[in-house]
Amino acid sequence: MTAGTLISGQRGDGLALAATGSWTAEHARTLEPMVDAVTRQKASVRSVAIDVARIDRIDSYGAWLLERALRTWSSQGCETRIVGLSEDYRGLFEKIRAGTHKLTPEPRRPNPIVATFESVGKTMTLVGEDLALLVQMLGALIVAFLRVLVRPYTFRFTSMVNHLERVGWNAVPIILMITLLIGAILAQQGIFHFRTFGADIYVVDMVGVLVLREIGVVIVCIMVAGRSGSAYTAELGSMKMREEIDALRTMGFDPVEVLILPRILALVIAVPILTFLGSMAALYGGGLVSWLYGGISPTIFMNRLHDAVSVQSFEVGMIKAPFMAVIIGLVACVEGLQVKGSAESLGTKTTDSVVKSIFLVIVLDGAFAVFFASIGI
Protein backbone atom coordinates (compact mmCIF):
# COMPACT_ATOMS: atom_id res chain seq x y z
CA MET A 1 0.00 0.00 0.00
CA THR A 2 1.38 3.40 -0.95
CA ALA A 3 2.14 6.05 1.60
CA GLY A 4 -0.30 8.91 1.90
CA THR A 5 0.14 12.23 0.17
CA LEU A 6 -1.19 15.70 0.81
CA ILE A 7 -2.18 17.52 -2.38
CA SER A 8 -2.56 21.22 -1.89
CA GLY A 9 -4.68 23.67 -3.84
CA GLN A 10 -5.51 27.32 -3.33
CA ARG A 11 -9.12 28.38 -3.01
CA GLY A 12 -9.43 32.16 -2.64
CA ASP A 13 -7.38 33.12 0.37
CA GLY A 14 -7.94 29.68 1.83
CA LEU A 15 -6.00 26.49 1.47
CA ALA A 16 -7.68 23.31 0.30
CA LEU A 17 -5.71 20.16 1.01
CA ALA A 18 -6.61 16.66 -0.09
CA ALA A 19 -5.16 13.67 1.70
CA THR A 20 -4.92 10.40 -0.21
CA GLY A 21 -3.40 6.97 0.22
CA SER A 22 -2.48 5.25 3.40
CA TRP A 23 -2.03 7.27 6.60
CA THR A 24 -0.91 4.53 8.94
CA ALA A 25 1.85 3.95 11.49
CA GLU A 26 4.17 2.23 9.02
CA HIS A 27 4.15 5.31 6.78
CA ALA A 28 4.34 7.84 9.59
CA ARG A 29 8.06 8.26 9.00
CA THR A 30 7.53 9.74 5.52
CA LEU A 31 4.23 11.43 6.37
CA GLU A 32 5.58 13.55 9.22
CA PRO A 33 8.15 15.59 7.26
CA MET A 34 5.67 16.00 4.40
CA VAL A 35 2.93 17.37 6.66
CA ASP A 36 5.44 19.59 8.45
CA ALA A 37 6.65 20.99 5.13
CA VAL A 38 3.12 21.87 4.01
CA THR A 39 2.37 23.44 7.38
CA ARG A 40 5.49 25.57 7.25
CA GLN A 41 5.10 26.71 3.62
CA LYS A 42 1.50 27.72 3.82
CA ALA A 43 1.77 29.55 7.09
CA SER A 44 -0.09 32.70 6.08
CA VAL A 45 -3.56 31.61 5.06
CA ARG A 46 -6.96 32.54 6.41
CA SER A 47 -8.64 29.14 6.31
CA VAL A 48 -7.62 25.54 5.78
CA ALA A 49 -9.79 22.61 4.79
CA ILE A 50 -8.46 19.07 4.60
CA ASP A 51 -10.40 16.64 2.47
CA VAL A 52 -9.96 13.13 3.81
CA ALA A 53 -12.46 11.39 1.55
CA ARG A 54 -9.79 9.79 -0.62
CA ILE A 55 -7.80 8.26 2.21
CA ASP A 56 -7.52 4.47 1.88
CA ARG A 57 -6.58 3.72 5.44
CA ILE A 58 -5.86 5.85 8.46
CA ASP A 59 -4.98 5.07 12.04
CA SER A 60 -4.20 7.16 15.08
CA TYR A 61 -0.77 8.12 13.71
CA GLY A 62 -2.20 9.59 10.50
CA ALA A 63 -5.10 11.18 12.31
CA TRP A 64 -2.75 12.85 14.76
CA LEU A 65 -0.46 14.16 12.01
CA LEU A 66 -3.43 15.82 10.32
CA GLU A 67 -4.78 17.08 13.62
CA ARG A 68 -1.36 18.43 14.57
CA ALA A 69 -1.18 20.40 11.33
CA LEU A 70 -4.66 21.78 11.93
CA ARG A 71 -3.72 22.81 15.46
CA THR A 72 -0.67 24.67 14.17
CA TRP A 73 -2.85 26.63 11.76
CA SER A 74 -5.50 27.22 14.41
CA SER A 75 -2.91 28.66 16.75
CA GLN A 76 -2.04 31.19 14.01
CA GLY A 77 -5.64 32.34 13.91
CA CYS A 78 -6.64 30.27 10.92
CA GLU A 79 -10.01 28.62 10.42
CA THR A 80 -9.63 24.88 10.05
CA ARG A 81 -11.93 22.04 9.19
CA ILE A 82 -11.95 18.48 7.98
CA VAL A 83 -14.23 17.54 5.12
CA GLY A 84 -15.31 14.26 3.63
CA LEU A 85 -14.85 12.33 6.85
CA SER A 86 -16.41 8.89 6.50
CA GLU A 87 -18.49 7.37 9.29
CA ASP A 88 -15.82 4.67 9.85
CA TYR A 89 -13.17 7.17 10.88
CA ARG A 90 -15.31 9.72 12.73
CA GLY A 91 -14.77 8.03 16.10
CA LEU A 92 -11.01 7.91 15.57
CA PHE A 93 -10.79 11.63 14.72
CA GLU A 94 -12.93 12.54 17.70
CA LYS A 95 -10.75 10.47 20.00
CA ILE A 96 -7.60 12.11 18.64
CA ARG A 97 -9.09 15.58 18.83
CA ALA A 98 -10.07 15.04 22.46
CA GLY A 99 -6.46 14.49 23.53
CA THR A 100 -4.00 17.20 24.49
CA HIS A 101 -0.96 15.19 23.33
CA LYS A 102 1.14 17.48 25.47
CA LEU A 103 3.41 16.39 28.20
CA THR A 104 3.37 18.52 31.32
CA PRO A 105 6.77 20.14 31.83
CA GLU A 106 9.16 18.03 33.80
CA PRO A 107 9.39 18.90 37.49
CA ARG A 108 12.57 20.86 38.23
CA ARG A 109 15.46 18.69 39.35
CA PRO A 110 17.04 19.64 42.68
CA ASN A 111 20.54 21.09 42.72
CA PRO A 112 22.98 18.17 42.15
CA ILE A 113 25.14 19.12 45.12
CA VAL A 114 22.12 19.29 47.41
CA ALA A 115 20.86 15.99 45.95
CA THR A 116 24.20 14.31 46.72
CA PHE A 117 24.14 15.51 50.32
CA GLU A 118 20.52 14.47 50.58
CA SER A 119 21.25 10.93 49.38
CA VAL A 120 24.25 10.64 51.73
CA GLY A 121 22.07 11.77 54.61
CA LYS A 122 19.33 9.35 53.71
CA THR A 123 21.83 6.49 53.47
CA MET A 124 23.19 7.32 56.91
CA THR A 125 19.75 7.24 58.49
CA LEU A 126 19.14 3.93 56.70
CA VAL A 127 22.32 2.50 58.17
CA GLY A 128 21.13 3.63 61.59
CA GLU A 129 17.73 2.03 61.05
CA ASP A 130 19.40 -1.18 59.90
CA LEU A 131 21.45 -1.35 63.08
CA ALA A 132 18.36 -0.69 65.17
CA LEU A 133 16.50 -3.49 63.38
CA LEU A 134 19.42 -5.84 63.93
CA VAL A 135 19.51 -5.09 67.65
CA GLN A 136 15.74 -5.42 67.83
CA MET A 137 15.92 -8.82 66.15
CA LEU A 138 18.70 -9.90 68.51
CA GLY A 139 16.48 -8.94 71.43
CA ALA A 140 13.48 -10.80 70.02
CA LEU A 141 15.70 -13.80 69.40
CA ILE A 142 17.00 -13.83 72.98
CA VAL A 143 13.45 -13.52 74.33
CA ALA A 144 12.32 -16.40 72.13
CA PHE A 145 15.34 -18.43 73.22
CA LEU A 146 14.62 -17.85 76.90
CA ARG A 147 10.98 -18.77 76.38
CA VAL A 148 12.07 -21.99 74.74
CA LEU A 149 14.43 -22.72 77.64
CA VAL A 150 11.50 -22.41 80.05
CA ARG A 151 9.22 -24.56 77.91
CA PRO A 152 11.55 -26.82 75.90
CA TYR A 153 8.63 -28.76 74.38
CA THR A 154 7.69 -25.69 72.31
CA PHE A 155 11.02 -25.75 70.49
CA ARG A 156 10.74 -26.78 66.85
CA PHE A 157 13.40 -29.44 66.88
CA THR A 158 12.41 -31.03 63.57
CA SER A 159 12.60 -27.68 61.84
CA MET A 160 16.06 -27.07 63.25
CA VAL A 161 17.31 -30.50 62.14
CA ASN A 162 15.94 -29.83 58.67
CA HIS A 163 17.81 -26.53 58.48
CA LEU A 164 20.89 -28.14 59.95
CA GLU A 165 20.90 -30.60 57.09
CA ARG A 166 20.54 -27.83 54.52
CA VAL A 167 23.04 -25.34 55.89
CA GLY A 168 25.43 -27.85 57.47
CA TRP A 169 25.52 -31.28 55.92
CA ASN A 170 24.72 -30.17 52.37
CA ALA A 171 27.35 -27.43 52.53
CA VAL A 172 30.19 -29.81 53.44
CA PRO A 173 31.37 -30.72 49.90
CA ILE A 174 31.58 -27.16 48.59
CA ILE A 175 33.19 -25.88 51.80
CA LEU A 176 35.80 -28.65 51.73
CA MET A 177 36.60 -27.95 48.11
CA ILE A 178 36.93 -24.19 48.47
CA THR A 179 39.01 -24.28 51.64
CA LEU A 180 41.26 -27.02 50.21
CA LEU A 181 41.95 -24.77 47.24
CA ILE A 182 42.52 -21.71 49.41
CA GLY A 183 45.00 -23.63 51.57
CA ALA A 184 46.76 -24.90 48.47
CA ILE A 185 46.99 -21.41 46.94
CA LEU A 186 48.31 -19.92 50.19
CA ALA A 187 51.01 -22.56 50.37
CA GLN A 188 51.97 -22.18 46.72
CA GLN A 189 52.29 -18.40 46.97
CA GLY A 190 54.22 -18.74 50.23
CA ILE A 191 56.68 -21.23 48.81
CA PHE A 192 57.13 -19.21 45.62
CA HIS A 193 58.10 -16.03 47.48
CA PHE A 194 59.77 -17.50 50.58
CA ARG A 195 62.01 -19.64 48.41
CA THR A 196 63.89 -16.58 47.13
CA PHE A 197 65.41 -16.10 50.58
CA GLY A 198 65.53 -19.76 51.48
CA ALA A 199 62.75 -19.69 54.02
CA ASP A 200 60.47 -22.31 52.40
CA ILE A 201 59.86 -24.08 55.65
CA TYR A 202 58.17 -21.01 57.15
CA VAL A 203 55.35 -21.61 54.73
CA VAL A 204 54.07 -24.16 57.22
CA ASP A 205 53.93 -21.50 59.94
CA MET A 206 52.19 -19.07 57.66
CA VAL A 207 49.59 -21.54 56.40
CA GLY A 208 48.99 -22.97 59.86
CA VAL A 209 48.49 -19.69 61.70
CA LEU A 210 46.62 -17.94 58.94
CA VAL A 211 44.21 -20.80 58.27
CA LEU A 212 43.44 -21.63 61.88
CA ARG A 213 43.13 -18.06 63.15
CA GLU A 214 41.60 -16.16 60.24
CA ILE A 215 41.16 -17.63 56.80
CA GLY A 216 39.32 -20.81 57.76
CA VAL A 217 36.53 -19.11 59.66
CA VAL A 218 36.25 -16.11 57.34
CA ILE A 219 36.08 -18.15 54.14
CA VAL A 220 33.53 -20.52 55.66
CA CYS A 221 31.41 -17.60 56.86
CA ILE A 222 31.50 -15.90 53.49
CA MET A 223 30.44 -19.16 51.87
CA VAL A 224 27.66 -19.67 54.40
CA ALA A 225 26.44 -16.08 53.98
CA GLY A 226 26.27 -16.52 50.22
CA ARG A 227 24.78 -19.98 50.35
CA SER A 228 22.54 -20.14 53.41
CA GLY A 229 22.01 -16.51 54.41
CA SER A 230 20.62 -15.73 50.98
CA ALA A 231 18.41 -18.83 51.16
CA TYR A 232 17.03 -17.70 54.53
CA THR A 233 16.28 -14.23 53.21
CA ALA A 234 14.59 -15.61 50.10
CA GLU A 235 12.49 -18.10 52.09
CA LEU A 236 11.36 -15.64 54.73
CA GLY A 237 10.87 -12.97 52.08
CA SER A 238 8.61 -15.11 49.94
CA MET A 239 6.70 -16.15 53.05
CA LYS A 240 6.29 -12.47 53.87
CA MET A 241 5.12 -11.76 50.31
CA ARG A 242 2.47 -14.47 50.47
CA GLU A 243 1.30 -13.22 53.88
CA GLU A 244 2.31 -16.51 55.52
CA ILE A 245 4.03 -14.63 58.33
CA ASP A 246 0.91 -12.54 58.96
CA ALA A 247 -1.09 -15.78 59.03
CA LEU A 248 1.23 -17.16 61.71
CA ARG A 249 0.80 -14.00 63.78
CA THR A 250 -2.99 -14.10 63.59
CA MET A 251 -2.91 -17.69 64.86
CA GLY A 252 -1.02 -16.43 67.89
CA PHE A 253 2.46 -17.70 67.03
CA ASP A 254 5.60 -15.67 67.26
CA PRO A 255 7.38 -15.79 63.85
CA VAL A 256 10.71 -15.30 65.62
CA GLU A 257 10.14 -18.42 67.69
CA VAL A 258 8.65 -20.53 64.90
CA LEU A 259 10.76 -19.52 61.92
CA ILE A 260 13.83 -17.62 62.99
CA LEU A 261 15.07 -19.34 66.15
CA PRO A 262 15.42 -22.81 64.54
CA ARG A 263 17.20 -21.28 61.55
CA ILE A 264 19.71 -19.29 63.57
CA LEU A 265 20.35 -22.16 66.00
CA ALA A 266 21.00 -24.42 63.04
CA LEU A 267 23.59 -21.92 61.80
CA VAL A 268 25.17 -21.64 65.25
CA ILE A 269 25.65 -25.41 65.27
CA ALA A 270 26.65 -25.76 61.63
CA VAL A 271 29.17 -22.92 61.23
CA PRO A 272 31.67 -24.13 63.90
CA ILE A 273 31.56 -27.64 62.45
CA LEU A 274 32.05 -26.29 58.94
CA THR A 275 34.87 -24.05 60.19
CA PHE A 276 36.61 -27.04 61.72
CA LEU A 277 36.22 -29.13 58.58
CA GLY A 278 37.23 -26.19 56.38
CA SER A 279 40.36 -25.46 58.41
CA MET A 280 41.42 -29.08 58.25
CA ALA A 281 40.83 -29.16 54.51
CA ALA A 282 42.85 -25.96 54.07
CA LEU A 283 45.76 -27.43 56.07
CA TYR A 284 45.52 -30.59 53.99
CA GLY A 285 45.60 -28.56 50.78
CA GLY A 286 48.54 -26.56 52.08
CA GLY A 287 50.37 -29.74 53.04
CA LEU A 288 49.68 -31.30 49.67
CA VAL A 289 51.12 -28.35 47.76
CA SER A 290 54.08 -28.07 50.14
CA TRP A 291 54.86 -31.68 49.40
CA LEU A 292 54.28 -31.77 45.64
CA TYR A 293 55.44 -28.25 44.77
CA GLY A 294 57.73 -27.28 47.65
CA GLY A 295 59.29 -30.65 48.41
CA ILE A 296 58.39 -30.52 52.09
CA SER A 297 57.50 -34.08 53.02
CA PRO A 298 54.35 -34.73 55.02
CA THR A 299 56.34 -35.80 58.07
CA ILE A 300 58.34 -32.57 58.11
CA PHE A 301 55.16 -30.60 57.48
CA MET A 302 53.41 -32.22 60.43
CA ASN A 303 56.36 -31.72 62.76
CA ARG A 304 56.78 -28.13 61.74
CA LEU A 305 53.04 -27.51 62.09
CA HIS A 306 53.15 -28.99 65.56
CA ASP A 307 55.82 -26.49 66.60
CA ALA A 308 54.36 -23.53 64.75
CA VAL A 309 50.76 -23.49 65.87
CA SER A 310 49.38 -23.88 69.33
CA VAL A 311 45.95 -25.06 70.35
CA GLN A 312 45.33 -21.41 71.12
CA SER A 313 45.42 -20.46 67.42
CA PHE A 314 42.83 -23.12 66.76
CA GLU A 315 40.67 -21.88 69.63
CA VAL A 316 40.89 -18.31 68.45
CA GLY A 317 39.48 -19.36 65.09
CA MET A 318 36.80 -21.61 66.48
CA ILE A 319 35.51 -19.21 69.12
CA LYS A 320 34.64 -16.71 66.41
CA ALA A 321 32.47 -19.13 64.43
CA PRO A 322 29.24 -19.07 66.51
CA PHE A 323 29.29 -15.25 66.71
CA MET A 324 29.68 -15.06 62.95
CA ALA A 325 26.81 -17.52 62.60
CA VAL A 326 24.54 -15.32 64.71
CA ILE A 327 25.43 -12.24 62.65
CA ILE A 328 24.75 -14.01 59.35
CA GLY A 329 21.48 -15.42 60.62
CA LEU A 330 20.30 -12.12 62.08
CA VAL A 331 21.03 -10.15 58.93
CA ALA A 332 19.40 -12.80 56.73
CA CYS A 333 16.22 -12.88 58.84
CA VAL A 334 15.95 -9.10 59.26
CA GLU A 335 16.27 -8.61 55.51
CA GLY A 336 13.81 -11.41 54.81
CA LEU A 337 11.17 -9.84 57.02
CA GLN A 338 11.67 -6.48 55.30
CA VAL A 339 10.57 -7.81 51.90
CA LYS A 340 7.57 -5.91 50.56
CA GLY A 341 4.94 -7.16 48.14
CA SER A 342 6.93 -7.14 44.91
CA ALA A 343 9.32 -9.66 43.43
CA GLU A 344 11.92 -6.91 42.90
CA SER A 345 12.09 -6.23 46.61
CA LEU A 346 12.71 -9.94 47.24
CA GLY A 347 15.66 -9.75 44.85
CA THR A 348 17.15 -6.58 46.32
CA LYS A 349 16.71 -7.78 49.90
CA THR A 350 18.45 -11.08 49.12
CA THR A 351 21.36 -9.19 47.58
CA ASP A 352 21.43 -6.81 50.56
CA SER A 353 21.42 -9.73 52.94
CA VAL A 354 24.53 -11.29 51.39
CA VAL A 355 26.40 -8.00 51.07
CA LYS A 356 25.62 -6.87 54.61
CA SER A 357 26.37 -10.20 56.26
CA ILE A 358 29.74 -10.55 54.49
CA PHE A 359 30.57 -6.97 55.46
CA LEU A 360 29.61 -7.57 59.09
CA VAL A 361 31.50 -10.88 59.20
CA ILE A 362 34.67 -9.05 58.21
CA VAL A 363 34.00 -6.17 60.60
CA LEU A 364 33.42 -8.68 63.40
CA ASP A 365 36.64 -10.50 62.49
CA GLY A 366 38.47 -7.18 62.78
CA ALA A 367 36.89 -6.53 66.16
CA PHE A 368 37.98 -9.97 67.34
CA ALA A 369 41.53 -9.33 66.11
CA VAL A 370 41.67 -6.12 68.17
CA PHE A 371 40.20 -7.94 71.16
CA PHE A 372 42.64 -10.86 71.03
CA ALA A 373 45.57 -8.52 70.53
CA SER A 374 44.64 -6.48 73.55
CA ILE A 375 44.32 -9.55 75.80
CA GLY A 376 47.62 -10.72 74.38
CA ILE A 377 46.69 -13.91 72.51
Next chain:
Amino acid sequence: MVPAPNSEVIKVRDLIVDFEAHRVLNGVNVDLYRGEILGFVGASGAGKSTLARTIIGLLPKRAGRIEVLGVDIDRASHEQKRAIDRRWGVLFQQGALFSSLTVGKNIEFPIREYLRLSDRLITEMAVAKLEMVGLSPDVYREYPSELSGGMIKRAALARALALDPEILFLDEPTSGLDPISAGEFDQLILTLQQTLGISVLMVTHDLDSLHRVCDRIAVLGDGKIILAGTMDKMLESKHPWLMSYFHGDRAHADWHVRVKG
Protein backbone atom coordinates in the same frame (compact mmCIF):
# COMPACT_ATOMS: atom_id res chain seq x y z
CA MET B 1 -10.22 0.36 1.80
CA VAL B 2 -13.17 -1.15 3.55
CA PRO B 3 -12.35 -4.54 5.03
CA ALA B 4 -14.51 -7.39 3.82
CA PRO B 5 -17.05 -8.22 6.49
CA ASN B 6 -16.76 -11.58 8.20
CA SER B 7 -13.27 -12.28 6.93
CA GLU B 8 -11.18 -14.22 9.44
CA VAL B 9 -8.19 -12.47 10.95
CA ILE B 10 -7.28 -15.55 12.95
CA LYS B 11 -8.04 -19.06 11.86
CA VAL B 12 -7.18 -22.01 14.10
CA ARG B 13 -7.61 -25.52 12.74
CA ASP B 14 -7.26 -28.87 14.58
CA LEU B 15 -4.90 -27.40 17.13
CA ILE B 16 -3.28 -29.87 19.52
CA VAL B 17 -1.16 -28.70 22.43
CA ASP B 18 0.52 -30.93 25.00
CA PHE B 19 2.04 -30.09 28.35
CA GLU B 20 4.48 -32.96 28.75
CA ALA B 21 2.27 -36.05 28.91
CA HIS B 22 -0.93 -34.12 29.43
CA ARG B 23 -2.98 -33.10 26.40
CA VAL B 24 -4.41 -29.64 27.03
CA LEU B 25 -5.93 -28.82 23.66
CA ASN B 26 -7.16 -31.64 21.48
CA GLY B 27 -8.34 -30.45 18.09
CA VAL B 28 -9.46 -26.87 18.58
CA ASN B 29 -11.10 -25.07 15.68
CA VAL B 30 -11.84 -21.41 16.18
CA ASP B 31 -12.03 -18.24 14.10
CA LEU B 32 -11.73 -14.58 14.98
CA TYR B 33 -13.60 -12.41 12.50
CA ARG B 34 -12.57 -8.90 11.56
CA GLY B 35 -13.95 -6.25 13.87
CA GLU B 36 -15.50 -8.56 16.44
CA ILE B 37 -14.82 -9.20 20.11
CA LEU B 38 -14.53 -12.90 20.83
CA GLY B 39 -14.50 -14.13 24.42
CA PHE B 40 -12.88 -17.41 25.51
CA VAL B 41 -14.49 -18.99 28.53
CA GLY B 42 -14.04 -22.33 30.22
CA ALA B 43 -13.32 -23.89 33.57
CA SER B 44 -10.00 -23.14 35.23
CA GLY B 45 -7.41 -25.31 33.56
CA ALA B 46 -9.53 -25.85 30.45
CA GLY B 47 -6.83 -24.24 28.36
CA LYS B 48 -8.16 -20.76 27.61
CA SER B 49 -4.87 -19.06 28.30
CA THR B 50 -3.01 -21.92 26.65
CA LEU B 51 -5.02 -21.41 23.47
CA ALA B 52 -4.39 -17.66 23.49
CA ARG B 53 -0.68 -18.13 24.24
CA THR B 54 -0.34 -20.73 21.51
CA ILE B 55 -1.88 -18.39 18.96
CA ILE B 56 0.49 -15.60 19.99
CA GLY B 57 3.34 -18.08 19.62
CA LEU B 58 4.44 -18.25 23.25
CA LEU B 59 3.72 -21.96 23.51
CA PRO B 60 4.68 -24.69 21.03
CA LYS B 61 1.94 -26.77 19.45
CA ARG B 62 1.97 -30.44 18.65
CA ALA B 63 -0.18 -30.28 15.53
CA GLY B 64 -2.65 -28.08 13.76
CA ARG B 65 -2.63 -24.90 11.74
CA ILE B 66 -2.78 -21.29 12.85
CA GLU B 67 -3.34 -18.54 10.32
CA VAL B 68 -3.03 -14.92 11.36
CA LEU B 69 -4.07 -12.21 8.90
CA GLY B 70 -3.94 -14.78 6.12
CA VAL B 71 -0.42 -15.99 6.93
CA ASP B 72 0.23 -19.56 8.05
CA ILE B 73 2.48 -19.10 11.09
CA ASP B 74 4.41 -22.33 10.40
CA ARG B 75 5.32 -21.33 6.87
CA ALA B 76 5.95 -17.65 7.60
CA SER B 77 9.44 -16.24 7.13
CA HIS B 78 11.12 -14.32 9.92
CA GLU B 79 10.14 -11.00 8.30
CA GLN B 80 6.51 -12.09 7.95
CA LYS B 81 6.42 -13.09 11.61
CA ARG B 82 7.87 -9.76 12.65
CA ALA B 83 5.29 -7.99 10.50
CA ILE B 84 2.55 -9.95 12.28
CA ASP B 85 4.03 -9.15 15.70
CA ARG B 86 3.67 -5.51 14.73
CA ARG B 87 0.02 -5.93 13.88
CA TRP B 88 -1.15 -7.42 17.16
CA GLY B 89 -1.09 -6.13 20.68
CA VAL B 90 -1.20 -8.24 23.82
CA LEU B 91 -2.48 -7.22 27.24
CA PHE B 92 -1.13 -9.64 29.83
CA GLN B 93 -2.99 -10.46 32.99
CA GLN B 94 -0.64 -8.57 35.30
CA GLY B 95 0.04 -5.89 32.71
CA ALA B 96 3.65 -7.03 32.16
CA LEU B 97 4.86 -3.44 31.98
CA PHE B 98 8.65 -3.29 32.06
CA SER B 99 9.36 -2.35 35.66
CA SER B 100 12.63 -0.59 34.87
CA LEU B 101 11.01 1.87 32.44
CA THR B 102 8.54 4.66 33.08
CA VAL B 103 5.03 4.20 31.74
CA GLY B 104 5.81 6.60 28.88
CA LYS B 105 8.96 4.71 27.89
CA ASN B 106 6.99 1.47 28.09
CA ILE B 107 4.54 2.74 25.50
CA GLU B 108 7.30 4.22 23.39
CA PHE B 109 9.30 0.99 23.44
CA PRO B 110 7.51 -0.81 20.58
CA ILE B 111 7.14 2.47 18.65
CA ARG B 112 10.87 3.10 18.85
CA GLU B 113 11.70 -0.47 17.90
CA TYR B 114 9.43 -0.79 14.90
CA LEU B 115 8.95 2.72 13.47
CA ARG B 116 11.80 5.14 13.10
CA LEU B 117 9.99 8.35 13.93
CA SER B 118 11.07 11.69 15.33
CA ASP B 119 11.29 11.88 19.11
CA ARG B 120 8.59 14.53 19.12
CA LEU B 121 6.08 12.34 17.28
CA ILE B 122 6.94 9.30 19.42
CA THR B 123 6.27 11.22 22.63
CA GLU B 124 3.08 12.74 21.23
CA MET B 125 1.81 9.30 20.22
CA ALA B 126 2.67 7.85 23.63
CA VAL B 127 0.73 10.64 25.32
CA ALA B 128 -2.10 10.13 22.82
CA LYS B 129 -2.29 6.45 23.77
CA LEU B 130 -2.31 7.34 27.46
CA GLU B 131 -5.18 9.73 26.90
CA MET B 132 -7.02 7.18 24.76
CA VAL B 133 -7.08 4.72 27.64
CA GLY B 134 -8.25 7.44 30.01
CA LEU B 135 -5.02 8.17 31.85
CA SER B 136 -3.61 11.62 32.50
CA PRO B 137 -0.40 12.60 30.64
CA ASP B 138 1.23 12.96 34.07
CA VAL B 139 1.35 9.17 34.28
CA TYR B 140 3.97 9.29 31.50
CA ARG B 141 6.80 9.85 33.98
CA GLU B 142 5.65 7.41 36.63
CA TYR B 143 7.01 3.92 37.12
CA PRO B 144 4.67 0.90 36.96
CA SER B 145 5.26 0.21 40.67
CA GLU B 146 3.71 3.59 41.48
CA LEU B 147 0.39 2.79 39.79
CA SER B 148 -2.75 1.13 41.10
CA GLY B 149 -4.00 -2.15 39.61
CA GLY B 150 -6.55 -0.46 37.38
CA MET B 151 -4.02 2.08 36.13
CA ILE B 152 -1.51 -0.67 35.37
CA LYS B 153 -4.12 -2.41 33.19
CA ARG B 154 -4.84 0.83 31.39
CA ALA B 155 -1.17 1.63 30.89
CA ALA B 156 -0.57 -1.90 29.63
CA LEU B 157 -3.49 -1.49 27.25
CA ALA B 158 -1.93 1.74 26.02
CA ARG B 159 1.27 -0.16 25.29
CA ALA B 160 -0.65 -2.92 23.54
CA LEU B 161 -2.25 -0.24 21.37
CA ALA B 162 1.03 1.57 20.72
CA LEU B 163 1.37 0.46 17.11
CA ASP B 164 -2.35 0.65 16.27
CA PRO B 165 -2.70 -3.11 16.05
CA GLU B 166 -5.39 -4.89 14.07
CA ILE B 167 -5.75 -7.67 16.63
CA LEU B 168 -5.78 -7.27 20.38
CA PHE B 169 -5.33 -10.15 22.83
CA LEU B 170 -6.64 -9.57 26.31
CA ASP B 171 -5.84 -12.08 29.04
CA GLU B 172 -8.40 -11.67 31.81
CA PRO B 173 -8.54 -7.89 31.41
CA THR B 174 -10.88 -7.32 34.34
CA SER B 175 -9.40 -9.78 36.83
CA GLY B 176 -8.26 -8.12 40.02
CA LEU B 177 -10.29 -4.97 39.39
CA ASP B 178 -13.18 -3.83 41.53
CA PRO B 179 -16.60 -4.02 39.81
CA ILE B 180 -16.66 -0.30 38.98
CA SER B 181 -13.16 -0.27 37.47
CA ALA B 182 -13.96 -3.53 35.67
CA GLY B 183 -17.10 -1.96 34.19
CA GLU B 184 -15.14 1.11 33.09
CA PHE B 185 -12.47 -1.07 31.57
CA ASP B 186 -15.09 -3.04 29.63
CA GLN B 187 -16.51 0.21 28.33
CA LEU B 188 -13.03 1.37 27.36
CA ILE B 189 -12.37 -1.81 25.40
CA LEU B 190 -15.68 -1.43 23.65
CA THR B 191 -15.14 2.21 22.61
CA LEU B 192 -11.57 1.59 21.52
CA GLN B 193 -12.62 -1.43 19.52
CA GLN B 194 -15.29 0.61 17.79
CA THR B 195 -13.18 3.70 17.11
CA LEU B 196 -10.03 1.87 16.06
CA GLY B 197 -11.77 -1.06 14.37
CA ILE B 198 -9.70 -3.70 16.15
CA SER B 199 -10.52 -7.39 16.34
CA VAL B 200 -10.33 -8.47 19.94
CA LEU B 201 -9.74 -11.88 21.44
CA MET B 202 -10.26 -11.96 25.18
CA VAL B 203 -9.87 -14.66 27.78
CA THR B 204 -12.16 -13.93 30.67
CA HIS B 205 -14.01 -15.26 33.66
CA ASP B 206 -16.09 -12.18 34.15
CA LEU B 207 -19.70 -12.90 33.21
CA ASP B 208 -20.50 -9.18 33.17
CA SER B 209 -17.78 -8.44 30.70
CA LEU B 210 -18.79 -11.37 28.50
CA HIS B 211 -22.27 -10.04 28.48
CA ARG B 212 -21.45 -6.42 27.89
CA VAL B 213 -18.48 -6.59 25.55
CA CYS B 214 -18.32 -9.82 23.57
CA ASP B 215 -19.97 -10.24 20.18
CA ARG B 216 -19.31 -13.95 20.25
CA ILE B 217 -18.24 -16.43 22.88
CA ALA B 218 -16.22 -19.62 22.45
CA VAL B 219 -16.47 -22.16 25.25
CA LEU B 220 -13.52 -24.46 25.88
CA GLY B 221 -13.93 -27.81 27.57
CA ASP B 222 -12.20 -31.20 27.34
CA GLY B 223 -9.58 -29.66 25.07
CA LYS B 224 -12.12 -28.66 22.44
CA ILE B 225 -14.47 -25.82 21.65
CA ILE B 226 -17.80 -26.99 23.07
CA LEU B 227 -19.77 -24.18 21.55
CA ALA B 228 -19.11 -20.89 19.79
CA GLY B 229 -21.69 -18.23 19.18
CA THR B 230 -23.58 -15.30 20.60
CA MET B 231 -24.65 -14.89 24.20
CA ASP B 232 -28.20 -15.93 23.31
CA LYS B 233 -26.90 -19.20 21.92
CA MET B 234 -24.97 -19.78 25.16
CA LEU B 235 -28.05 -19.19 27.26
CA GLU B 236 -30.12 -21.55 25.17
CA SER B 237 -27.59 -24.38 25.26
CA LYS B 238 -28.43 -27.49 27.27
CA HIS B 239 -24.80 -28.50 27.79
CA PRO B 240 -24.40 -29.17 31.53
CA TRP B 241 -21.29 -27.03 31.98
CA LEU B 242 -22.81 -24.14 30.04
CA MET B 243 -26.02 -24.47 32.06
CA SER B 244 -24.17 -24.17 35.35
CA TYR B 245 -21.90 -21.41 34.04
CA PHE B 246 -24.49 -19.13 32.51
CA HIS B 247 -27.46 -20.04 34.70
CA GLY B 248 -25.58 -20.47 37.98
CA ASP B 249 -25.91 -18.35 41.09
CA ARG B 250 -23.56 -15.72 39.79
CA ALA B 251 -25.39 -15.18 36.51
CA HIS B 252 -27.69 -12.17 36.45
CA ALA B 253 -31.41 -12.66 36.50
CA ASP B 254 -32.04 -10.04 33.81
CA TRP B 255 -30.21 -12.10 31.16
CA HIS B 256 -32.69 -14.90 31.52
CA VAL B 257 -35.55 -12.50 31.26
CA ARG B 258 -34.04 -11.18 28.07
CA VAL B 259 -33.88 -14.61 26.48
CA LYS B 260 -37.21 -15.92 27.68
CA GLY B 261 -39.07 -12.67 27.14
